[in-house]
Amino acid sequence: MKKTQFDFDTLIDRTQTQSDKWAKYPEHVIPMWVADMDFDSPECIKSALNKRIDQGVFGYTHASKSLNSAILNHLECRYHWSISPTAIFHLPGLVCALHMAVRAFSNENDGIIVPGPVYYHLNRAPKLSQRQLITVDMTIQQDRWIPDFNQLEKACAQANAKMILLCNPHNPGGTVYTREELAQVHALAKKYDLLVVSDEIHCDLIFDDLQHIPFASLNEDAANRTITLMAPSKTFNLAGLGYAFAVIENAKLRQTFNNAKSGLIPYPNMLGLVAASAAYQEGQQWHQALLSYLTKNRNFLQQWLEKTPFSIQKLEATYLAWIDVSALDIDNPHHFFLEAGVGVSDGKEFGNSSFIRLNFGCPMRQLEQAIERLEVALKKNNIL
Numbered sequence: 001m002k003k004t005q006f007d008f009d010t011l012i013d014r015t016q017t018q019s020d021k022w023a024k025y026p027e028h029v030i031p032m033w034v035a036d037m038d039f040d041s042p043e044c045i046k047s048a049l050n051k052r053i054d055q056g057v058f059g060y061t062h063a064s065k066s067l068n069s070a071i072l073n074h075l076e077c078r079y080h081w082s083i084s085p086t087a088i089f090h091l092p093g094l095v096c097a098l099h100m101a102v103r104a105f106s107n108e109n110d111g112i113i114v115p116g117p118v119y120y121h122l123n124r125a126p127k128l129s130q131r132q133l134i135t136v137d138m139t140i141q142q143d144r145w146i147p148d149f150n151q152l153e154k155a156c157a158q159a160n161a162k163m164i165l166l167c168n169p170h171n172p173g174g175t176v177y178t179r180e181e182l183a184q185v186h187a188l189a190k191k192y193d194l195l196v197v198s199d200e201i202h203c204d205l206i207f208d209d210l211q212h213i214p215f216a217s218l219n220e221d222a223a224n225r226t227i228t229l230m231a232p233s234k235t236f237n238l239a240g241l242g243y244a245f246a247v248i249e250n251a252k253l254r255q256t257f258n259n260a261k262s263g264l265i266p267y268p269n270m271l272g273l274v275a276a277s278a279a280y281q282e283g284q285q286w287h288q289a290l291l292s293y294l295t296k297n298r299n300f301l302q303q304w305l306e307k308t309p310f311s312i313q314k315l316e317a318t319y320l321a322w323i324d325v326s327a328l329d330i331d332n333p334h335h336f337f338l339e340a341g342v343g344v345s346d347g348k349e350f351g352n353s354s355f356i357r358l359n360f361g362c363p364m365r366q367l368e369q370a371i372e373r374l375e376v377a378l379k380k381n382n383i384l
């Protein structure tokens with residue numbers, strides 16, 4: 001078999017690097033929780049960062065024109081989405097933008113609709129700002145997690161409803177929404193005149209030749225009522241460099257967002273800007289190789305799960321597996337995994353404690369080791 005020019009197999013020691021992922025659990029535990037991969041960064045990013053550091057002067061910095069062009073090109077090539085450079089906001093992270101958007105575009109006690117279980121900040125943003133969190137159940141349909149559209153309509157019809165927070169692709173469900181599904185969400189947003197904040201941070205991590213569709217790219221009305229949040233940080237593993245961007249095509253919304261962020265949200269770190277530029281300009285081959293590697297990991301994990309009483313839906317996107325472990329029939333499945341030596345995310349954080357979320361963005365050998373440990377634990381407890 002042809003060897004890829006990129007190395008995703010080497011186990012890298014991250015224990016002395018203040019890595020959140022590796023510091024959370026005792027040393028003997030394999031950490032498979034937060035959305036952060038255990039791979040070396042692409043050479044093009046390391047070399048751009050080194051070059052910038054070698055220059056040696058680290059004063060106030062703004063985004064280069066080439067970063068804007070690289071983003072425009074990325075959105076056009078991958079998603080057939082043409083936007084104006086004026087629609088882009090460079091940000092030090094996506095989560096701060098999510099919380100800020102909720103505060104900027106709604107008032108206390110307004111209803112913020114969130115299909116869940118979901119990445120926990122989508123629930124926290126309304127809760128921490130005294131908005132009413134209106135949860136809509138994600139349900140399994142044809143082996144995929146999608147919102148219950150009847151519930152969604154009822155939520156949208158609530159008098160105080162103001163905004164929908166969408167996670168597209170869905171974390172932790174792994175759903176790549178189809179055009180029809182997004183159109184259904186849009187039809188409701190339009191009917192009830194709601195804003196949409198679409199967290200699309202996982203949009204470049206799509207498997208099986210599926211296509212990510214930015215919500216705002218659906219049509220002009222969607223573009224006008226949407227704040228899209230994206231970043232290269234999941235795709236290229238740059239979370240520690242703190243960079244994300246928003247796309248807001250409606251000039252009025254842009255003004256409100258700009259006023260809300262002014263003086264509160266700092267400009268992104270210079271190294272985040274440099275890395276983002278290199279990633280979007282030169283990272284395509286590495287990205288393709290990463291997707292092939294993750295596909296193998298996903299398939300390996302799925303095949304193993306089929307032999308267990310655990311279950312998982314179609315995993316169309318992300319390197320995060322949302323696994324139903326209710327067959328364990330215990331109060332704290334997360335603890336069971338931890339005792340087995342595997343540190344996953346507790347499903348409770350996302351809204352369902354019968355699930356765990358397992359991050360398979362790691363060398364295959366590490367995933368195999370985790371599975372070996374889980375097999376031992378399941379056999380010991382007569383579950384396998």
Ligand SMILES: Cc1ncc(COP(=O)(O)O)c(C=O)c1O
Binds near residue numbers: 095167243244
């Ligand atoms: C859906 C989603 N949004 C946002 C983030 C974090 O974004 P940032 O690190 O840019 O704040 C994550 C990280 O796991 C995520 O999964």
